[in-house]
Amino acid sequence: MDQTLEIVVGEELLRRNWTVSTAESCTGGLIMHRLTNIAGSSRYVVGGLVSYANEVKRDLLHVPQHILDTFGAVSEETARQMVIGALGMFGTNIAAAVTGIAGPGGGTPSKPVGLTYIGVGLREGEPIVRRHIWNGDRESIKAASSDEALRMLLELLKSTT
Numbered sequence: 001m002d003q004t005l006e007i008v009v010g011e012e013l014l015r016r017n018w019t020v021s022t023a024e025s026c027t028g029g030l031i032m033h034r035l036t037n038i039a040g041s042s043r044y045v046v047g048g049l050v051s052y053a054n055e056v057k058r059d060l061l062h063v064p065q066h067i068l069d070t071f072g073a074v075s076e077e078t079a080r081q082m083v084i085g086a087l088g089m090f091g092t093n094i095a096a097a098v099t100g101i102a103g104p105g106g107g108t109p110s111k112p113v114g115l116t117y118i119g120v121g122l123r124e125g126e127p128i129v130r131r132h133i134w135n136g137d138r139e140s141i142k143a144a145s146s147d148e149a150l151r152m153l154l155e156l157l158k159s160t161t
Contacts, residue, residue: 005150006034012157013044013094020153021090022048023061023082025073026100026116030146046090051082057099061085072111074099076129079117083127094156096120096149097127102138116145120152128156 003011013020022031032048035041049060054073057063063081071077082097100116107113114134121127130152134144 004034005147005154006038009150009154009157010035010038010041010044012154014040016093016157016160018093018157019044019046019090021046021086021092021095022149023086023089023095023097024048024050025052025057025082025098026102027098027142027145027149028052030142031096031098031149034146034150046092049086049089057082057085061089074101074111074115074117076117076131079119079129080121080127083119083121083129087121087123092123094120094122094153096153098145098149100132100141100145102141102145104138114141116141116148118145118149118152120149120156122156122160128152 029050035045051057054068058065061082062085067077079097079099083095086095097119101107101113103113116132119127119129134141
């Protein structure tokens, strides 16, 4: 049987003796849910924040108001700041963040339903952020976003060996 992404991410974190945190918007805590479904995850999971409201992004993750005003909550710039905020808030080695529009409403021509920005980063260096537009219903968009966030965490972990 193939190992799930969350198991492999956990193994890589344990191998390095690293910790992980998340800042999630449209995934509503799904990444953290998946990570903490693994027995023994308390050895590497520190915490996560569901930052649905802009006020939470601003006040707890320290996303600057001018970024929210200029680029919006669903943007590369906001995702980058969410990663930096999670790293600072939880003091972890690595963090993931997701912001997007899961639908079915809320989309616009420039920011359609299914648009997500997923970021990962380390304490040092600039976070990596990728833009995706997923097809499907709300649940499948959340699932695809959490899968990609875990893949990106794994990719970043493996690049630091």
